[in-house]
Amino acid sequence: MNLIQQKFKEISSDWELLVILAKRDISVRYKQTILGLSWAIVKPVATMLVFLFAYKQVAKIQDISGYPIQLVIFSGILFWNYFANSLQAISNSILVNSNLISKVYFPRLIICFSSIAVSLVDFLVGLAVYIILALSLHQSISLYIFLLPVALFITSLFALGFGLIFASFSVKYRDVQQIIPLIVQYGFFATPIVYTTKQLSEKSWFLYYNILNPLAGLVEMFRACLINQYDLLTAQNVSISIIASVLVFILGIFIFDKREDSFVDYL
Amino acid sequence: MHIIEVNSVSKKYELSANKGAVSLKNGIKNLLTKEEKEIFWAVNDVSFALNRGDKLGIVGSNGAGKSTLLKILSKITKPTSGEIHVRGKVASLLEVGTGFHPELTGRENIFLNGAILGMSKHEIKSQFDEIVDFAGEQISRFLDTPVKRYSSGMYVRLGFAISAHLNPEILIVDEVLAVGDADFQKKSLGKMREVAANDKTILFVSHNLTAVANLCNKTLHLEKGRVKQFGETGEVLSNYMAALQTNRLEQNFESFDSAPGSQQIRLKRATLIPELLEGQTYLDIRNKINISIEFWNTEDKQQLNVSLHLFASTGECIFNVGTLPGNFGVGLVQASLEIPGHFLNDGTYHISFMVVKDKSIVLYNFEEVFNFEIADFREDTTWYGKWPGYVRPVFPFPIRQLSDSI
Numbered sequence: 113m114n115l116i117q118q119k120f121k122e123i124s125s126d127w128e129l130l131v132i133l134a135k136r137d138i139s140v141r142y143k144q145t146i147l148g149l150s151w152a153i154v155k156p157v158a159t160m161l162v163f164l165f166a167y168k169q170v171a172k173i174q175d176i177s178g179y180p181i182q183l184v185i186f187s188g189i190l191f192w193n194y195f196a197n198s199l200q201a202i203s204n205s206i207l208v209n210s211n212l213i214s215k216v217y218f219p220r221l222i223i224c225f226s227s228i229a230v231s232l233v234d235f236l237v238g239l240a241v242y243i244i245l246a247l248s249l250h251q252s253i254s255l256y257i258f259l260l261p262v263a264l265f266i267t268s269l270f271a272l273g274f275g276l277i278f279a280s281f282s283v284k285y286r287d288v289q290q291i292i293p294l295i296v297q298y299g300f301f302a303t304p305i306v307y308t309t310k311q312l313s314e315k316s317w318f319l320y321y322n323i324l325n326p327l328a329g330l331v332e333m334f335r336a337c338l339i340n341q342y343d344l345l346t347a348q349n350v351s352i353s354i355i356a357s358v359l360v361f362i363l364g365i366f367i368f369d370k371r372e373d374s375f376v377d378y379l
Numbered sequence: 380m381h382i383i384e385v386n387s388v389s390k391k392y393e394l395s396a397n398k399g400a401v402s403l404k405n406g407i408k409n410l411l412t413k414e415e416k417e418i419f420w421a422v423n424d425v426s427f428a429l430n431r432g433d434k435l436g437i438v439g440s441n442g443a444g445k446s447t448l449l450k451i452l453s454k455i456t457k458p459t460s461g462e463i464h465v466r467g468k469v470a471s472l473l474e475v476g477t478g479f480h481p482e483l484t485g486r487e488n489i490f491l492n493g494a495i496l497g498m499s500k501h502e503i504k505s506q507f508d509e510i511v512d513f514a515g516e517q518i519s520r521f522l523d524t525p526v527k528r529y530s531s532g533m534y535v536r537l538g539f540a541i542s543a544h545l546n547p548e549i550l551i552v553d554e555v556l557a558v559g560d561a562d563f564q565k566k567s568l569g570k571m572r573e574v575a576a577n578d579k580t581i582l583f584v585s586h587n588l589t590a591v592a593n594l595c596n597k598t599l600h601l602e603k604g605r606v607k608q609f610g611e612t613g614e615v616l617s618n619y620m621a622a623l624q625t626n627r628l629e630q631n632f633e634s635f636d637s638a639p640g641s642q643q644i645r646l647k648r649a650t651l652i653p654e655l656l657e658g659q660t661y662l663d664i665r666n667k668i669n670i671s672i673e674f675w676n677t678e679d680k681q682q683l684n685v686s687l688h689l690f691a692s693t694g695e696c697i698f699n700v701g702t703l704p705g706n707f708g709v710g711l712v713q714a715s716l717e718i719p720g721h722f723l724n725d726g727t728y729h730i731s732f733m734v735v736k737d738k739s740i741v742l743y744n745f746e747e748v749f750n751f752e753i754a755d756f757r758e759d760t761t762w763y764g765k766w767p768g769y770v771r772p773v774f775p776f777p778i779r780q781l782s783d784s785i
Contacts, residue, residue, distance in 0.1 A: 132494040140482045143525075215477045216495055217454035217469075285403045376456040377392070 119365055122219035130222045134229030137201075141230050152237035156189045163306045177308040180249055183242075183339050188305035190238045191334040194264070195271050195327065196296040197231035202275025203292050206283050210379040220372045221365075224279055228268060235264070242338060252340045260337040266357045267330050273360030280371040284378045303327045308335070309344050322349050326360075329353030380466070381428040382549065382580050383452070388461030389604075390422040390447055421447040422458070423604035429597070431467075431548075432578040436591035436612060438619055439601035445584045446553060448601065449473060452582060453551050467548030467580070470497050474553070476538025481527035485518060485537055488526050492541050506544045513566075514540035543570045549580045587765060589725075589755045592616055620754055621660040628652075628749045635675055641743040643681075644734045647711060648673040651730070651749045654720075663756040664725055664771055668718040670749075672732060676712050682737050683707050685714040692727040697769050704738055724771040725755035 123130060142149060163185050167173040177184055205227040206213060206220070213220065239260075246253055282288040303325055304312070309332055312318050322328055329349035336345040394417040422444045429435055437445050450456045452463065453471035478495040479488050489510060493503040503510075511519050514537045526534060552571075571594060574581065585591050591598060591612065598615035600607040608615045628651040632638035638645040650671045653662040662668070672685060684704040689697045702714050728751055733744040755766065 128500050129494045132491055132500075136480055136483065136487075136491055139487065140480060143482050212478045212495060214455065215473045216471065218495070218497075285406050287402050287404075373457040376450070 115369060116362065116365060119219075119221055119369070123221055123225060126219055126222055129218055130226045133223065133226035137227065137230050138233055141233075149237060152234040153241050156186060156193060156238050157241065159189050160186045177310045177344065179308075179335075179339050179342060180251055182249060183246055183251060184308060184335065185306050186242055186245060187335050187338045188331055190235060190242060191267070191331045192300055192303070192305045193238065194231050194235040195267055195330075196299070197234065198228045198268065198271040199275050199278075200292055200296065201227040201231060202272060203278035203282060204289065205275075206279045206375055207286075207289070207379075214376050214379050220375065221276075221368065224272065224276055224368070228271070232264075246338075254336065254338055254340045254342060256337045260334070263330065263333040263337050266333070266354055269361040270326065270330065270353075270357040273357065273362070273364035276364030276368040280368050283371070283375050299327065304331055308332070309349065313344070313346075319348075322352050323356070326353040326356035330357070381464070382431045382433075382466050383429040383582075384462075384464040385425060385427050385452070386462045386464075387424045387426050388422060388448075388451060388458045388463060389420060389424055390444075390451060390456070391459040392419045392421055393417070394419050420604050422451065422601075425461075425601070425604075425606050427599055427606070427609045429580055429582075431580055433597055434581045434595040435583065436595035436598040436616075437582065437584045437601065438586075438588065438591060438598060438616070439607070442603075443601040444604040445601055446473075447604075449551055449553050449582065449584055465549065468497070469549045469551060470542075470545045470547035471551035472496070472542045472545075472553065473551075474538075475535050475542065479526055479534070479538065482525055484525055485522045485529070488537070489541055492538065496542065496545055497547065498545060502546070510540045510544050513543060513570075539567055543567070543574075547579070549582070550574065551582045553584045588616060588620070589757065589765070617660055628751060630748060638675070639745065640674065643677050644743045645675045645677075646672075646745055646748075647675055649745075649748050651751060661754055662751070663754040664723065665720045665756055666753075667720045670716040670718070670730070671713065672715070673711055673713045674734060675710070676707055677709055679708050681707050683712065683742075684735050684738065685732055686735055687716060687730060687732040689718075689723075690729050690731070691769055692729075695769070697723070697728070701735075704735075721773045722770060723753055724766055724768050725753050726769070727752045 160182065164182065167176070167181065175181060202224045205224045208227075209223050212223070243253060278288055278292060300306075309318075309328055312321060312328075315321070329345075330353045332342075332345040333350060333353065336342045425444075425448060427435075437448065439445050447456070449471065450473070451458050452465070453469060453473070455471070455473075476488075476492060478492055480491065483491065489507065490500070490503055494500070511522065514533075518533055518537050518540070521529065521533070526537070529537070571581075571590075581594070583591065583595060595612050597610065598612040598619075599609045600615050600619050608618055630646065630649045632645070632647055635645050638647060640646050648671070650669075652669045652671075654667045654669065655662065656665065659666075670687070672687075676683065682704050683706075684702045686699060686701040688699045691697055700716065729747045730749040730751075731744065731746045732748065734742045736742050
């Protein structure tokens with residue numbers, strides 16, 4: 113715990129640097145791509161449309177949980193994109209910023225934390241799209257939306273935990289970078305992103321599944337915050353996911369702290 | 380109380396076949412096989428201490444460990460062993476424009492780079508106009524252009540301008556002075572001197588010994604990672620220069636068979652001897668240099684002459700002088716040349732010469748026979764940037780007042 117406290121002290125003492133690095137990533141991202149902001153809209157919408165096509169036209173599934181299928185899929189994709197983009201950005205943050213790290217000292221964690229910024233902005237843009245989508249389907253937004261920052265925070269802890277572990281190892285072992293896209297790809301289907309836990313909750317192994325994949329609880333937390341009267345979230349899967357996220361985060365910080373001194377030697 | 384204390388600091392690097400990053404497969408293999416690694420001590424048992432206000436020059440040849448030491452002192456990398464105590468806020472300038480992002484504008488990069496170097500937003504804001512001013516008029520016109528469209532000169536000027544407005548207690552600088560055009564270098568050195576005048580502590584790595592001599596009160600001479608000498612600048616530098624230079628260069632070949640050359644021409648002896656002044660330990664721009672060349676000629680009735688080229692380290696030929704052609708028989712031939720003092724500028728030079736037959740046929744070209752260094756020497760000066768030019772003659776150049784009315 114002392115370590116966590118010390119790390120947060122480090123970060124807060126260099127808060128301005130964190131903010132400016134985050135701003136850099138955001139403005140570079142929106143300057144470079146021609147589509148700019150619209151990219152953050154097109155990507156989740158396109159993904160949703162593909163799955164709607166697959167469900168309705170190919171598999172003839174009209175309903176997956178009793179909630180509007182568009183909203184279930186779109187909220188899942190919003191969650192997944194935030195998690196996956198953050199995870200990738202954090203994992204690559206040390207290597208991408210190697211020129212900085214080998215020339216100036218600052219708490220290294222700052223670069224990992226600031227790399228979430230772009231995913232966060234994309235998420236907010238997607239959230240606006242979600243609200244428009246919900247209203248156009250004559251669905252009201254859940255009153256729990258004010259708890260969305262909490263869900264976002266816990267998801268960030270989970271992404272940071274994993275991301276820090278990958279970042280720590282990928283500096284020395286470059287092929288660790290290759291693993292992350294695979295995790296993102298398989299994780300998308302192994303997690304209730306384009307389906308819900310309703311289809312799984314009756315299974316005898318559901319509890320183990322929930323423990324093995326804490327993202328299942330996290331995505332349902334997102335949906336509970338977004339979809340009106342969404343009741344698939346249970347106290348059990350919330351608590352499992354929160355505990356898992358905190359543990360993964362602490363583990364990530366711990367591993368990062370052990371390895372950060374040697375980063376420069378491999379860059 | 381010392382502001383910086385370095386106690387037997389060492390940094391070890393392991394050189395294995397796959398240096399740096401490895402693949403997971405090799406990583407696991409290494410764990411299993413415990414392959415023998417070559418160990419390299421970039422910095423080895425270095426100790427020194429500085430007081431507040433000290434300006435330390437760090438000198439040494441390439442690979443002496445200067446940059447690694449600076450990285451350790453700026454906390455970028457951890458030493459393998461040893462301790463460092465630093466009391467005060469440190470800013471390190473290991474390159475100009477660290478973290479500049481090509482897509483961002485000059486304005487955005489000032490804030491980014493400033494923050495990376497440890498300035499607060501408030502500090503940057505309050506000094507913004509000064510920074511732009513210092514960077515020059517050109518930059519101020521392109522302040523809202525992405526820096527990827529900047530020329531390399533503009534890039535460097537902007538980078539230095541930001542660094543120059545840092546306000547730490549301890550400043551660590553690596554070769555930043557070796558950037559930009561002559562004009563900007565003057566400006567940078569002026570700024571360095573201004574900084575040096577107050578009680579800031581500076582650690583400064585440079586190959587510009589004149590700058591070290593004038594800016595620094597203490598000097599650390601590193602050699603192969605170890606401290607060769609640490610102490611007052613004058614003393615350390617004069618020993619360093621003396622060790623760096625060979626005051627007498629000589630090539631001597633005992634027998635014709637082992638000597639370089641052609642069938643007809645073989646080099647016997649070549650010497651380069653500077654005429655040092657009393658008390659001088661190494662060659663500087665004031666000294667006369669005597670060169671003597673002796674070679675064997677194996678054919679009779681030859682019209683020969685020697686043509687000598689002197690090159691700068693950048694490869695340009697500074698001059699080419701030739702002897703008059705003469706008629707020589709079999710035996711030993713000697714040519715000698717005197718390069719006057721106050722002629723060549725400070726720098727590294729090399730000499731080649733060729734033996735020519737009948738004024739046009741090159742019999743043999745002896746390449747890079749001598750490689751030597753000329754040190755700078757200045758008295759009564761407040762400017763110590765690199766003196767421009769390859770030659771540095773002292774021509775009569777009188778200046779006088781013509782009248783006292785305008």
